[in-house]
Amino acid sequence: MLCAAAALTALLAALLASPGPATAGRAAAPGYPGADADWRPANKSFFTTAYGLKSSTVWATGQQGTLSEVFYPDLSTPALRELDFAVLDNKGKAWRVSTDATHSTTLDQPDAPVFTNTSTLAGRWRLTTRYLTDPGRAGVLTEVTLKSLDKRRYTLLAMADPSLNNDGADDLAVANKTTASAYEFDAAVTMAASPAFTKTSVGFLGASDAWTDVRKDGKVTWAYKNTDGLAGNTVISGVLPIDGVKQTKASIALGFADELGASRAVAAASLKAGPANVNAALVTGWRTYLGSLRPPPAAALKDARSRQTYLTSVMMLAASEDKTTPGSFIASPSSPWAWGNPGGSTTGYHSVWGRDSYQIGTALLAAGDTGAATRMVRFLLDVQSKSDGGMPQYSLVDGTPMASGVQLDQVALPIVLAWQVSLPGSTIWPQVKAAADYITRWRDPGTGLTAPASGQERWEEKAGYSPSTIAAVIAGLVCASDIAAGRGDSARAGSYLDTAKEWAAKVKSWTVTTTGPLSAQPYFLRLSRTGDPNAGTSMNTGNGGPTVDERSVVDAGFLELVRLGVLPADDPDVVASLKVIDSTIAAKIGAHTYYYRYNHDGYGEAADGSAWSMSSGGVGRLWPLLSGERGEYNLAAGRSAAPQLAAMAAAASPVGLLSEQVWDAKAPAKVAVKGKKAPAFTAGTGTMSATPLAWTQAQFVRLAWSIEAGRPVETPSIVHCRLAGTCAPR
Numbered sequence: 001m002l003c004a005a006a007a008l009t010a011l012l013a014a015l016l017a018s019p020g021p022a023t024a025g026r027a028a029a030p031g032y033p034g035a036d037a038d039w040r041p042a043n044k045s046f047f048t049t050a051y052g053l054k055s056s057t058v059w060a061t062g063q064q065g066t067l068s069e070v071f072y073p074d075l076s077t078p079a080l081r082e083l084d085f086a087v088l089d090n091k092g093k094a095w096r097v098s099t100d101a102t103h104s105t106t107l108d109q110p111d112a113p114v115f116t117n118t119s120t121l122a123g124r125w126r127l128t129t130r131y132l133t134d135p136g137r138a139g140v141l142t143e144v145t146l147k148s149l150d151k152r153r154y155t156l157l158a159m160a161d162p163s164l165n166n167d168g169a170d171d172l173a174v175a176n177k178t179t180a181s182a183y184e185f186d187a188a189v190t191m192a193a194s195p196a197f198t199k200t201s202v203g204f205l206g207a208s209d210a211w212t213d214v215r216k217d218g219k220v221t222w223a224y225k226n227t228d229g230l231a232g233n234t235v236i237s238g239v240l241p242i243d244g245v246k247q248t249k250a251s252i253a254l255g256f257a258d259e260l261g262a263s264r265a266v267a268a269a270s271l272k273a274g275p276a277n278v279n280a281a282l283v284t285g286w287r288t289y290l291g292s293l294r295p296p297p298a299a300a301l302k303d304a305r306s307r308q309t310y311l312t313s314v315m316m317l318a319a320s321e322d323k324t325t326p327g328s329f330i331a332s333p334s335s336p337w338a339w340g341n342p343g344g345s346t347t348g349y350h351s352v353w354g355r356d357s358y359q360i361g362t363a364l365l366a367a368g369d370t371g372a373a374t375r376m377v378r379f380l381l382d383v384q385s386k387s388d389g390g391m392p393q394y395s396l397v398d399g400t401p402m403a404s405g406v407q408l409d410q411v412a413l414p415i416v417l418a419w420q421v422s423l424p425g426s427t428i429w430p431q432v433k434a435a436a437d438y439i440t441r442w443r444d445p446g447t448g449l450t451a452p453a454s455g456q457e458r459w460e461e462k463a464g465y466s467p468s469t470i471a472a473v474i475a476g477l478v479c480a481s482d483i484a485a486g487r488g489d490s491a492r493a494g495s496y497l498d499t500a501k502e503w504a505a506k507v508k509s510w511t512v513t514t515t516g517p518l519s520a521q522p523y524f525l526r527l528s529r530t531g532d533p534n535a536g537t538s539m540n541t542g543n544g545g546p547t548v549d550e551r552s553v554v555d556a557g558f559l560e561l562v563r564l565g566v567l568p569a570d571d572p573d574v575v576a577s578l579k580v581i582d583s584t585i586a587a588k589i590g591a592h593t594y595y596y597r598y599n600h601d602g603y604g605e606a607a608d609g610s611a612w613s614m615s616s617g618g619v620g621r622l623w624p625l626l627s628g629e630r631g632e633y634n635l636a637a638g639r640s641a642a643p644q645l646a647a648m649a650a651a652a653s654p655v656g657l658l659s660e661q662v663w664d665a666k667a668p669a670k671v672a673v674k675g676k677k678a679p680a681f682t683a684g685t686g687t688m689s690a691t692p693l694a695w696t697q698a699q700f701v702r703l704a705w706s707i708e709a710g711r712p713v714e715t716p717s718i719v720h721c722r723l724a725g726t727c728a729p730r
Contacts, residue, residue, distance in 0.1 A: 027224055027225075028224060028225070028226050028227060028228035029173070029201075029202055029203040029204055029207075029208040029222075029224035029226070029227050029228070029234075030204070030207060030208050031203065031204040031206070031207020031208040032204055032207075032227065032228070032230040032232050033169065033204060033230070033231075033232030033233060034169075034203075034204030034205040034206055034207055034209070034232045034233035034234065034235075035204075035205045035206035035207075035233055036169070036233070037081070037163060037167065037168030037169045037205075037233045038081075038168075038338060039069065039078070039081060039163075039335045039338040039348070040061075040063045040064075040068035040069060040081060040082055041063055041064075041337075041688045042332070042334035042335060042336040042337070042338075042348075042349070042688055042689060042690045042691060043063065043334075043659065043686050043687065043688045043689065043691045044061045044062060044063050044068065044333065044334055044657065044691050044692065045062045045063055045064075045065070045103070045105040045115070045117070045653070045655075045657070046060075046061065046062040046105055046113070046115035046117075046131070046655065046657070047059070047060070047061050047062075047113070047316060047319055047333050047657070047692055048060050048061075048113040048114065048115060048131060048133055048319065049113075049133050049319045050133050050134065050135035050281075050282055050285055051135075051285040051286045051288075051289045051318065051319075052135070052285055052289075052323075053321075053323050053326050054323070055135045055136075055285065055323065056133065056134055056135060056136065056137050056138045056139065057072060057073045057074060057138055057323050057324060058070060058071065058072050058133050058134070058138045058139065058140055058256055059071040059072075059075055059133070059319065059333060060131055060133050060140050061333050061334070062105065062115060062117060062131065063082075063098075064098040064099070064103060065097060065098055065101060065103030065105075065117045065118075065119040065127075065129075066082055066083060066084045066085065066097060066098045066117070066119075066129070067080070067082060067083035067084075067129075067131060067140070067142065068081070068082050069081060069082075069163075069333065069334070069335075070140055070254065070256075071333065071350065072138055072187075072189075072256040073138070073187075073256070073258075073324065074322050074323070074324045074325070074397050074398070075320070075321075075322040075323075075328070075330045075333070075350055075397050076166070076322070076330070076347070076350050076351060076396040076397045076398070077165060077166050077350075078163055078166050078348075078350070079162065079163060079164050079165070079166075079187060079189060079256055080160060080161065080162055080163060080189060080254065081161040081162070081163040081168055082098070082160070082161050083142065083158065083159070083160045083161075083191075083252070083254065084096060084097060084098045084158075084159050084160075084161075084211075085097040085098075085127060085129075085144075085156060085157060085158055085159065086156075086157040086159060086210065086211060086214055086215075087121070087124075087125055087127065087146070087154050087155070087156055087157075088154060088155040088156075088157065088214055088218045088219070088220070089124075089152060089154055089155075089218060090152070090153065090155075090218075091218070092217050092218040092219070093218045094211075094214045094215050094217075094218040095121055095124075096211060096215070097119050097127055100121060101119035101120055101121050101127070102119070102120050102121075102122075103117060103118065103119050103120075104117070104118050104654075105117050105118075105653075105654070105655055106118070106654070106655065107308075107312075107655045107656075108130070108279075109283065110307075110308055110311050111283075111286060111287050111290050111311055111315075112282060112283040112286040112287060112315075113286065113312075113315050113316075113319065114130065114131075114132060114279060114282060114283060115130070115131055115655065116128060116129070116130045116131075117129045117130075117131075120149075122149075123149055123150060124148075124149055124150055124152075125146060125147065125148055125149055125150075125154055125244055126146075126147045126149060127144070127145070127146050127147075127156070128143075128144070128145040128147070129142055129143065129144055129145075130142070130143040130275070132275060132278045132279050132282055133282065134270045134273065134278050134281075134282075135278070135281045135282055135285055136269075136273065136278075136281065137255070137266050137269055137270060138255065138256040138257060138266055139253055139254060139255045139256070139266050139267060139269070139270035140253070140254045140270075141251060141252070141253050141270045141271070141273075141275055141278050142251065142252040142253075142254075143249070143251055143275045144156070144158075144240065144242070144249065144250045144251065144252060145248055145249050146240075146242050146243070146244040146248055146249075147244055147248055148243070148244035148245045151245065152244075152245075153243040153244060153245050153246070154243055154244045155220065155239060155243065156239070156240045156242055156243075156244075156250075157210055157214060157220060157237060157238070157239055157240070158191065158193070158197075158237060158238050158239075158240060158252055159209065159210045159211055159235055159236075159237045160180070160182075160189070160191050160235065160236050160237070160254065161205065161233075161234075161235050162182035162189050162234060162235075162236065164182060164183070164184050164187040164188070164189065165184060165186070165187050168233050169232060169233050170184065170231045170232070171183065171184060171231060171232070171233070171234045172184070172226075172227050172229065172230070172231045172234065173202035173203075173226065173227045173234035173235075173236055174202060174225065174226045174227075174260070175200040175201060175202045175223075175224070175225050175226070175236065176200070176225070177196075177200070178192060178193075178196040178197050178200065178238075179191065179192045179197070179200065179238075179264060179267065180197075180200045180201070180202055180236035180237060180238055181236060181260055181263060181264065182202075182234050182236055183259070183260045183263070184231070186258050186259075187256070187257075187258060188256070188257055188258070188259055188260045188262070188263035189236075189254055189255065189256050189263055190254070190255045190260070190263040190264045190266070190267040191236055191238060191252065191253070191254055191267065192238075192252070192253050192255070192264070192267040192268060192271060193238060193240055193250055193251065193252045193253070193271070194250065194251045194253075194271045195240075195241045195247075195250060196241070197238030197239055197240065197241075198239045198240075198241050199220060199223055199238065199239040200223065200225075200236075200237065200238045200239075201213070201220075201222050201223045201224050201225075201236075201237050201238075202224050202225065202226065202227060202234060202235070202236050202237070203222065203224050203227075203234065203235055203237075204227065204232050204233060204234060204235070205233040205234070205235050206233075208222065208224060209234075209235035209237070210222070210235060210237035211235075220239055238252075240252075251271060251274070251275055253266075253267040253268075253270040253271045254267065255267030255268070255269070255270060286315065289318060290311070290314065290315075292368070292369075293314065293367050293368035293369055294367060294368035296310050296311065296704075297310075297704050297705050297707065297708035299707065299708050300642075300645060300703075300704040300705070300707035300708050301704060303649075305649050305650075305652070306645060306646070306649040306704075308652075308655070308656045309648070309649045309652040309656040309658070309700055310656075310700065310701060310704055311656065312652075312655060312656025312657065312697075313363075313656065313658065313697035313698070313700045313701045314364075314367055314701060316656075316657065316692045316694065316697045317329070317360050317363060317364055317372075317694055317697055317698055317701070318364070318369070318372065320332075320333070320360065320694045321372065321375075322397035324397065324398070325379065325383065325397050325398050325399070326375045326378075326379070327372075327374075327375030327376045327377070327378050327379030327380070327383070328352050328379050328383070328384075328397040328398070328399070329352060329356070329357050329360050329361075329376060329694065330349065330350045330351060330352060330397065330694070331349040331350070331351065331352070331353055331356045331394075331690070331693065331694055331695065332348075332349035332350065332660070332690035332691070332692060332693050332694060333349075333350055333692075334348060334349055334350070334690045334691065335348030335349065335350070336348070336349065336612070336660070336688070336689050336690050337605075337611040337612040337613075337688070347394070347396070347402050349690045349693075351394045351395060351396060351397070351402055352379075352384060352394060352395050352396070352397060352399075353393075353394045353410065354380055354384065354391045354407075354409075354410035354411070354413055354414055355407070355409055355410045355413055355458060356694055356695050357376055357379075357380060357413075357414075357417075358413035358414065358416065358417050359694070359695045359698040359699065359702075360376070360694050360695070360698045361373040361376045361377070361417045361421075362417065362420065362698070362702055362713075362714045363697075363698035363699070363701040363702045364698075364701075365420060365421065366701060366702050366705035366706075366713045366714075367701055367705065370421065373417065373420075373421050374421050374423065376417065377414060377417055377418045377421050377423060377428070379399070380414040380417070381414055381418065381428055381431035381432070381435070382431065383398075383399040384399045385414075385431060385434070385435065386401070388434070388438055389411070389431075389433075389434030389435045389436075389437055389438035390406065390411055390435075390438045390442075391407075391410045391411045391414070391435075392404075393405035393406070393407060393410075393456070393460065405455055405456045405460060406442065406444070406454060406455030406456065407454055407455065407456045407457070407458070407460065407469070408439055408442060408451060408452065408454040408455075408469055408472070408473050409454070409457075409458055409468065409469045409472035409473065411435050411438055411439055411473075411476070412435070412439060412472040412473045412475065412476025412477070413472050413476065414435065415432050415435055415436065415476040415477075415479050415480050415483075416472070416475050416476055416479050416564070416716055418432060418479070418483070419479035419482060419483060419716055419718065420716055425483050425486045425487045426487070428483070429483060429484070429487045429489075432480050432483050432484075433480070433484070433489070433492065435476070435480070436476065436477055436480035436484075436492070436496055439451055439452075439473050439476060439477065440477070440495070440496070440499055442454075444463065447463060449463060449464070451473065452465065452469065452470045452473045452474070452503050452507075452510075453465045453466075453510075453531065454466060454469045454473075457469050457526075457527055457557070458557060459555075459597060459598075459603075461541075461542040461543070462527050462529070462539065462542065463529070464527045464528055464529040464530070464531070465510040465511050465527065465528040465529075465530075465531045465533075466511070466526070466527050466557060467507065467511045467524050467525075467557050467558035467560065467561060468555075468557030468558070468560040469557075470503060470507050470510070470511070470561075471507075471557075471558075471560035471561040471563075471564045471566050472560065472564065473503065474500045474503050474504050474507075474564070474566050474719070474723075475500075475564040475565065475566065475716060475719045477496040477497070477499055477500040477503075478496070478497060478500045478565075478716075478718055478719045478722045478723065479716060479718060479719070480492075480496045481493045481494075481496035481497040481500065481722065482718050482722070484496060497722060500722070500723065501723055504566050504723050507561065507566070508522075508573060509531075509533075510528055510531045510533065511524050511525055511527075511528050511533055511558070512524050512525070512533055512573050512577075513525055513528075513533040513534055513551045514533075514534060515534045515536070515551065516533075516534075516551035516552065517549070517551060517552055518551075518552060518554065518580045518583075518584060519576065519579065519580050521576040521579075522573050522576060523554065523573065523576055523577040523579075523580045524554070524557075524558035524573065524574075524577040525550060525551060525553065525554060526550075526553045526554050526555040526557065526598045527539070527550060527553070528550060529550060533550075533551065534551070536549050536550070536551055537549075537550050538550070539553065541553060541598070541600040541601065541602065542602065542603075542617075543601065543602030543603040543612070543617040543618065543620070544602040544613070544615075544616045544617015544618065545600045545601060545602035545617060546600055548600060552599070553598055553599060553600060554577070554580055554581060554584055554585065554598060554599065555581075555585070555597055555598035556581050556585070556595060556626055556629060556630065558574060558577055559574075559629055559630070559632075559633045561574070562574060562633055562636050563629070563632055563633065563636065563712050563714055563715055564714075564715065564716065564719055565715050565716060565717070565718075565719030565720035565723070566719060566720075566723065568720075569633060569636040569637035569638075570637065578633075581595070584599050585597075585598060585599050587622055587664055587665065589622070589650075589662070589664070589665070589683045589684035590650070590683075590684060591646075592627070592643070592646065592647035592650050592651075592684065593627065593630075593643070593644075593647060594622035594623070594624060594626070594627055594647060594651070594662065594664075594684075595622060595623060595626035595627065595630070596620055596621070596622060596623070596626075596664075597620055597623055597626070598620075601619075601620025602617030602618055602619065602620055603617070603618065603620045604618045604619050604620045604621045604661055604687060604689065605618050605619065605621075605668075605687055605688060606618045606619060607619055607666075607668065608668050609667075609668035611688075619666070620661075621661040621662065621663060621664050621687055621689075622661060622662050622663075622664050623660065623661055623662075623696075624647070624648050624651040624658055624659070624662055624696055624699075625648075625658075625693070625695055625696040625699040627644045627647040627648055627651075628644055628645070628648055628696075628699035628700060628702070628703045629699065630644050631643075631644030631645060631703045631706070631707075632702070632703060632706055632712040632714065633712075635706050635707065635710065635711055635712055636711065636712055636715070641703060641706065641707050642707065644703065645700070645703050645704060645707060648696075648699070648700050648703070649700070650684060651684060651685070651686070652700075653685075653686065653691070657686075657691050657692040657697075658686075658691070658692055658693060658696040658697050658700060659686030659687065659689055659690065659691035659692070659693060659696065660687075660689035660690040660691065660693040660695075660696065661686070661687045661689040662683075662684050662685055662686055662687060663681050663682065663683050663684065663685060663686075663687055664683060665683050667681060667682065667683050702714055
């Protein structure tokens with residue numbers, strides 16, 4: 001919702017007309033509606049929630065040393081943009097922690113997502129914050145320790161920027177003596193502290209918020225108690241009774257609920273429970289979960305960094321499941337470059353893609369969480385799928401479609417996962433049949449393309465014949481054929497298998513060029529627009545990239561043909577294509593090899609480090625998950641995948657988070673974030689792309705188990721033998 005309707009605003013204003021003794025006679029905050037609302041950068045330093053589908057429906061992220069987006073009441077709905085701090089001295093100086101300090105993030109223990117941030121202003125102060133999502137209620141509890149490094153006393157100011165219902169532009173705010181709150185008609189958040197705040201205020205961002213108050217003279221002057229019934233981009237704040245010398249510790253609670261009074265009760269209850277009890281319950285829940293899984297694959301995880309990356313990856317995948325709609329897993333708790341694209345999509349990556357879900361599901365299945373993979377299949381087939389058997393490009397966690405692109409791999413991969421989970425055919429056959437029928441009859445009325453071409457390939461950008469998509473639909477139809485045979489539908493079983501065999505026989509004629517400029521040998525293209533890979537069709541690569549001969553654009557998507565059992569690892573065109581990949585889109589960072597999505601990619605920060613733009617694009621950088629895919633191919637080819645696992649681990653953050661992209665050797669000297677220059681990231685570390693990206697974390701887990709098994713554990717055994725006609729009778 002962009003703004004409260006007039007009638008609703010009037011109603012809420014009436015509710016505020018008698019706020020009680022604590023607010024009577026106090027001035028309302030000026031400056032309505034406040035500055036434009038946006039989101040924090042996507043390179044999160046942590047992501048946490050209480051484990052369990054019946055635990056609290058709050059998920060928290062961190063960025064630049066502070067709390068960033070908090071999601072409530074589900075994983076598609078951010079409800080808070082950030083909780084930041086200002087540190088004030090007694091000489092008129094104010095520092096904003098997120099931008100003025102240096103930060104580090106650590107895990108309190110390896111087997112629970114409890115993170116501690118340390119923010120330091122050298123020679124002056126150190127602020128330590130530990131973030132705990134309360135398993136017993138929809139609350140986030142922050143332990144705060146302020147330590148003076150120069151023996152001076154400081155004032156600590158907490159500043160929270162609510163963005164209820166995925167929108168920061170339409171919140172009302174109210175404060176009393178010890179709490180500050182924001183609310184809409186069906187959502188609210190309250191901030192409280194222990195010991196209690198000594199002063200509170202609310203205001204509009206950039207006009208009457210607390211940072212605007214203190215940044216010029218370092219003094220807390222304003223104490224606005226409401227926003228006069230006006231809904232805008234509000235900020236709520238409170239002064240903590242700690243000075244860094246005599247008093248150094250406090251706790252801050254953020255309580256979320258569907259109405260104001262309830263949010264105050266949640267905040268009070270979290271404070272009453274206290275950090276020790278909340279932490280104990282949080283840690284116990286995660287340790288119990290991890291203890292229910294297979295022990296980590298020791299043969300693959302030979303060093304501390306890889307072991308932590310594995311544990312963190314499993315926790316990040318489990319944390320990505322929504323608790324209101326079980327089986328619904330988001331791609332990432334972030335909105336990449338949204339802060340650089342005002343007016344852009346508000347869905348971010350906190351939505352559900354069938355393709356990403358498949359990656360998560362196969363990883364959790366390998367780790368021993370069959371329950372999560374089963375719930376995922378049920379969600380994809382029962383909730384997300386459309387009435388015609390197709391799948392949305394992506395959806396909210398409740399299954400509501402959010403884009404209209406057709407990506408046939410996202411229709412096929414849930415079938416493959418259903419086969420891998422071995423769900424009884426009686427419970428999934430109608431949905432599998434609808435999805436398989438959709439694949440076989442798909443036709444784009446605009447272009448005339450028919451399956452196995454797709455409206456979009458796995459990078460969601462181009463229509464045509466994609467090796468990765470074709471691999472997925474072949475595998476999907478083979479698995480659907482086996483499920484059909486088990487249900488006694490021999491006609492469909494035969495039809496699906498015949499179609500899969502036909503497409504497997506033709507995949508090279510659609511996607512392997514013999515006249516391309518990158519090699520004298522035949523090689524797979526990223527995409528053939530028309531199904532004639534020798535036509536030299538012009539293709540704009542998208543994201544601000546150039547228009548080029550499609551024969552000059554390659555990606556490693558053809559490796560899905562091997563991983564999904566369609567082609568053998570020693571297929572001569574696969575082997576020749578790998579040489580093209582290694583000479584065109586591979587890059588060394590130190591001892592490790594990473595890969596670009598494809599050459600001429602424009603999806604990533606601009607050359608100067610500023611945000612990727614929907615209008616002008618940027619510079620695509622290296623994707624760690626592609627190193628993992630290469631590792632799975634190596635195993636299929638009888639080679640070691642240890643170098644690829646090591647490359648992924650090297651790209652992880654110190655706490656084990658893996659990003660969508662990492663900086664290449666052309667990383668800018670300075671990185672521009674909302675006009676403020678900051679020290680650049682170094683090559684091989686995460687950009688401001690989605691972090692954690694569930695697909696990347698899943699790839700690490702799956703590769704580790706594949707190394708343990710000596711083969712890609714994702715590969716559905718039925719595909720190769722059905723295509724070759726060598727399967728044992730059912």
